[in-house]
Amino acid sequence: QVVSIFYTLFSRSLLSPLANIPGPRLAPLTSWYECYYDVFKPGQYVFKIKQLHEKYGPIVRITPREVSISDVEFLNTIYAPRPHFKRNKDFEKVKALGINTSIGAAVDHDLHRKRRESLNPFFSKKSVLNFAPQIQNKISQLDEIFSVSQNTGDVNVLANPDRAASMGSNVAGVLRGVKFSLHFSWVRTVVRMLPPSLSGRWIPQGVKDMLKFRQIIRQEVQQALDSKAGNENHHSVFVELRDSPTLPASEKTVQRLEDEATLLVMAGTESTAKSISIAHYHLLANPEIMTKLRTELSANPNASLTDLDQIPYLHAIALEANRLSFGLTGRNPRISPSETLSYTNPSSQKTYDLPPGTPISTSTLLVHTNESIFNSPWTFNPDRWLGQGIENKKYMLAFSKGPRQCIGMHLADAELVMAIKEMSRWDMELVGTDEKDVRFLHDYHVATPRLDSLGVRVSVIGKVG
Numbered sequence: 001q002v003v004s005i006f007y008t009l010f011s012r013s014l015l016s017p018l019a020n021i022p023g024p025r026l027a028p029l030t031s032w033y034e035c036y037y038d039v040f041k042p043g044q045y046v047f048k049i050k051q052l053h054e055k056y057g058p059i060v061r062i063t064p065r066e067v068s069i070s071d072v073e074f075l076n077t078i079y080a081p082r083p084h085f086k087r088n089k090d091f092e093k094v095k096a097l098g099i100n101t102s103i104g105a106a107v108d109h110d111l112h113r114k115r116r117e118s119l120n121p122f123f124s125k126k127s128v129l130n131f132a133p134q135i136q137n138k139i140s141q142l143d144e145i146f147s148v149s150q151n152t153g154d155v156n157v158l159a160n161p162d163r164a165a166s167m168g169s170n171v172a173g174v175l176r177g178v179k180f181s182l183h184f185s186w187v188r189t190v191v192r193m194l195p196p197s198l199s200g201r202w203i204p205q206g207v208k209d210m211l212k213f214r215q216i217i218r219q220e221v222q223q224a225l226d227s228k229a230g231n232e233n234h235h236s237v238f239v240e241l242r243d244s245p246t247l248p249a250s251e252k253t254v255q256r257l258e259d260e261a262t263l264l265v266m267a268g269t270e271s272t273a274k275s276i277s278i279a280h281y282h283l284l285a286n287p288e289i290m291t292k293l294r295t296e297l298s299a300n301p302n303a304s305l306t307d308l309d310q311i312p313y314l315h316a317i318a319l320e321a322n323r324l325s326f327g328l329t330g331r332n333p334r335i336s337p338s339e340t341l342s343y344t345n346p347s348s349q350k351t352y353d354l355p356p357g358t359p360i361s362t363s364t365l366l367v368h369t370n371e372s373i374f375n376s377p378w379t380f381n382p383d384r385w386l387g388q389g390i391e392n393k394k395y396m397l398a399f400s401k402g403p404r405q406c407i408g409m410h411l412a413d414a415e416l417v418m419a420i421k422e423m424s425r426w427d428m429e430l431v432g433t434d435e436k437d438v439r440f441l442h443d444y445h446v447a448t449p450r451l452d453s454l455g456v457r458v459s460v461i462g463k464v465g
């Protein structure tokens, strides 16, 4: 046993093809280094990695297997390589969400492409424009909530779990456990094997609700699979996947479609809600930004979604909210399955070869707080995206890049601009809320503010004009 441990340590430190890559001594030897910052600090490894880059330079070995590169000019090589170059995902990372047969967990490049082709029609820009009435319907509900709060003087409406969308708070609950699951995935397997009377004690409410939700999805999937093409009254995502000519039968099982639907709900709620609340906080904390937005919107008070797309300042606020939401905050490494990638440090001119199979990552923290691109990076400043500034969109990583970039980005953008427009119609005051209630302080896969935060709390004064 002891010999085997020494051999593992020796091979990870000296025999590994990554042995020449700079970094702290412990990180290449054991994944406990990452676990310590992820689970026990908690959610601090991405911040630690930023410090490691400041000390060791643009390339750092951050685990026994994984390399982090902070150089933004290498972003496309990691995530968006030229056509015909493949990028796999790292199973060690994707398993944490427990939806292993979803598109987001497709490790293999070609399998991912097949799943993506079958979902694409739902998420094109055109489909999102057709979906505008449904989004408007939700925005009207928001308007209703603001009106009720104005009358009742309820200052806590968005943080009140009874009133806030329960699915949103459940997703956040599930994500709180994501780092633990990443490092101790066996615990989930054990808990699932226990009878509900015992396991119930350890499963957080958000996870329990998500499991119930999965049961409902499973029934819907089963119904869609049992019914014949053309017999449905509405065209659900399950029906589209069931009838997809590109997916083989093995991709149309109940388990897989259940995983796909669960991912769509998880991916579609929490990140968008985060960007919306970040935008709202900063509009209220910076009245000059709100005033400028209202002026821009006043030219066309009944603007449609297509009209809103043409308003640069509104678009800039959305971009800035996404930049400071940091999208998915954890690392999302990519693996080149057959090609060796090389990285040359521009200052030392030293070249490092990264053999096939090496997980390579960066993080949205590294890119979105890079001072040479985003001056005073923690300041909410939509003006940075105006004029020439829009060219920095190539460094926007909130939706990732390349073939695995967020499939829901047009939908998310539509929801965000329509929600921002609605917020601009109301005068509100922040109550008991400061920047630490929205600032990225912990990485639980999405940016999480101070752990005792009650969210963005407001007092509704009234409708503008």
Ligand code: HEM
Pocket (backbone or CB within 6 Å): 103, 104, 105, 116, 263, 264, 265, 267, 268, 269, 271, 272, 275, 322, 326, 327, 328, 332, 397, 398, 399, 400, 403, 404, 405, 406, 407, 408, 409, 411, 412
């Ligand atoms: C502001 C809101 C959103 C942000 C910041 C965001 C961010 C991301 C990111 C960074 C990825 C890539 C993950 C990776 O590299 O592994 C991703 C993938 C994905 N997102 Fe989003 N997302 C948002 C909204 C949505 C919405 C509204 C939906 C759909 C309802 C959605 C569905 C998905 C799906 C299905 C994937 C997997 C795509 C694939 O693997 O090809 N997202 N998202």
